[in-house]
Amino acid sequence: MLIGYMRVSKADGSQSTDLQRDALLSAGVEPGNLYEDHASGKKDDRPELAACLKGMRDGDTLLVWKLDRLGRNLHHLVNTVHDLTARGIGLRVLTGQGAAVDTTTAAGKLVFGIFAALAEFERELISERTKAGMASARARGHKGGRPFTMTPAKIRLAMSAMGQSETHIGKLAKELGVSRQTLYRYVSPTGEPRPQAQRILKPTNG
Template sequence: MLIGYARVSKADGSQMLNLQIDALLGAGVEKNHIYTDHASGTKEDRPGLQACLKALRSGDTLIVWKLDRLGRNLKHLVTTTHELSNQDIGFRVLAGQGANIDTTTTNGKLIFGIFAVLAEFERDLISERTKAGLAAARARGRKGGAKPSLTKAQIRQAQASMGKRETVVSELCKELGITKPTLYRYVGPDGSLREFGKKVLGIKQ
């Protein structure tokens, strides 16, 4: 059985699924076997795609208009397709850069194998760059990690405010642009400094 999946990024009607659906119908997919989403490709929560993947059975073929309709990124695309392959489900792309991909054929499997190698290469490059960046930061006397949510001045402000009974914590958080859990990582309810606050202010534990 042929199963189709189509997606557009916007849910406001400014993008239409017609072009993709017509292409899928032209490829032999029956209309009631086409699943759709109105969502960004970067979103993990895509009900149409989830339903589509659940509907696929051994011997079926998943067909999409272009590669970017299916995967959030190269890694997700390769992972999804390998999972399909392990279940004896084919994958075919109708247009765009991946138009030669058809894992039901020998040549199609070869082409997608190249994508898998590129995905691994990309993952290794990212890991290598991250390690190099952290090493360079350590060499300059800095540790890696996220930047503090509060500046020194904001921490002092939070200290002074939290020490007053009339302070409304929710209003203070709104003023500082942070959440309550973040505030309490830096300052206690009585205005005392906590671990994160001491680190930013350079106070030894």
């Protein structure tokens, strides 16, 4: 069975799913098998997507207009498709840069395998940058007294990452070895340094 999922970012009616609906219907999805959310892709609360994924069965195929309609970020996308694949469910992307993804075919699986590798590579890069930054900070080091939970290197990485919409705050906090609360005490959700962070960064900037 073909199942279609649509999403637009605004819930006030200023965006329409007409284009996505037409594409999904043309691809063979029955009108009764369409699911639609009106929410930002960054939000976890997408009830229609949850219902769509829960109701799918072995042998079904999920169709989306573009890849960004399905995933909040690359990690979420990879995890979602891995879960579908484990349940015997395929994914087809109709247009955009992900149009080569069709996990019901060998070629499509290969393309998505590259996506998964990129997600792992991204995670490893963040980890390596964090460790290198922390080592560099220790080499310049704070002598005496209680060490800061957040080093200048950690703060700069947090500022850069939190300024990007696709950043998952929980994962970033874990990579930095701090809690979400600590992260927000030093850096705002938009990536701006808070007063505590400015006090730590000031000696290295001066």
